[in-house]
Amino acid sequence: MECIMIASFILGSLYKECLSVRFQVSSIPSVSVALGSDVLLPCTLTPEKNGEKMEIRWFRFRYQPYVHLYINGKDDYTAQMPQFANRTELLKENITRGIFPLIIRNVTAQDSGEYHCYVESSDHHGMAAVQLQVTAIGTVPVISINNDTISCESRDWNPKPHLTWTDNEGNEINSSMVEVFRNENHLYNILSIIQQPNASYITCTVSNSINHSNDSRQIRELEHSQTSRDMRSRVYVIGASFILICFGCICLLLRSLCKYLLQLDGCTFFFQTSSNNKILE
Structure with a gap:
């Protein structure tokens, strides 16, 4: 009788242990995606199990509000985080095989961080995490x-x-x-x-x-730029000096010419006056 009780206890313990490892939820450590692209976050059950009647919840910081929720055989957006509105989709093509990745469209810098895939059935639950890194190459310095x-x-x-x-x-x-x-x-x-x-x-x-x-x-x-600036400054100074010198020379020539013309007009007037006086005499 005692042997039967011990055997029953061992079998019960083994059964409970089997239930505790009914399935495992897995993903990958991290995913990198360019800013503005769509990204796929994997989530898989091992061994393969039909997830149609399970709760599949993707969340970030808290259980709720969530990134995306599938429950009672359909998507539920009632408590979705506002920043993910109209941007998420749970792919269900292979949900009967325990494969249900999440798509996030048009990712932003705010989407970077850790995501949790939580799966719960009637007798078991499990969770996996994946790190999303949104990358952006900045402007040319x-x-x-x-x-x-x-x-x-x-x-x-x-x-x-x-x-x-x-x-x-x-x-x-x-x-x-x-x-x-x-x-x-x-x-x-x-x-x-x-x-x-x-x-x-x-x-x-x-x-x-x-x-x-x-x-x-x-x-x-730097040096070439500085040298170019210095050369331009020197050219400007020399050019301005040359223009001033030329202007001064022109002024002197004009002044000399005016003096010459004034002297020439005075002499002509003298000779004309002398001639007239002689005729009158």
Whole structure:
């Protein structure tokens, strides 16, 4: 009798253990997607089970309001987060096999973060998490020269970018100020200022942990620009001086010519007066 009781206890324990692993919910660790694109967040049951009569809930920070809810065989949008309105869809083509990914359309920077896929049946539940990273390559950096300082600015990055300065030999230049902040679109802007270095040109490169490309680069030849400005200034000064000298010479020539003409008219008047007097005599 005691052996039967022990056997029953062992069988009951095994049965409960089997129930506790009735299915597992799985996804992938992370998904990256470009800003404005559509993204697919996977959610799968293992082993395969029909999920038509289960509750499938996608949520972020809290159980409710949710990102998307499928319950009682249909989608329920009554407590959906406002930012996801008309942008989500639970794909049900393979729901009988325990596969029901979520589509989020036209992703924004605010959509970045962790998502939870919670699945509940009549006798079991499980949950998996996936990290969504929305990426954005910002604008081409703009370098500006102001007296003894140089600034570099780039906008609309995600995730948070970093900025580096290098000279013509590839040596890094330390920034005197770096500012990174979110704009109205929840994307990152970055601004950096350095003291003007003794280099023939400088490079400002902006990148982040996702976008490693250096196509966001602008080069400004400082010495050449300064030399050009100096040369233009010298040309202006020389040209103005030449014009003034020419104007002065013309004025002197005109003055001399006027004196000559006045003297010539006086002599003519004298000779004419003398001739008239002789005739009268």
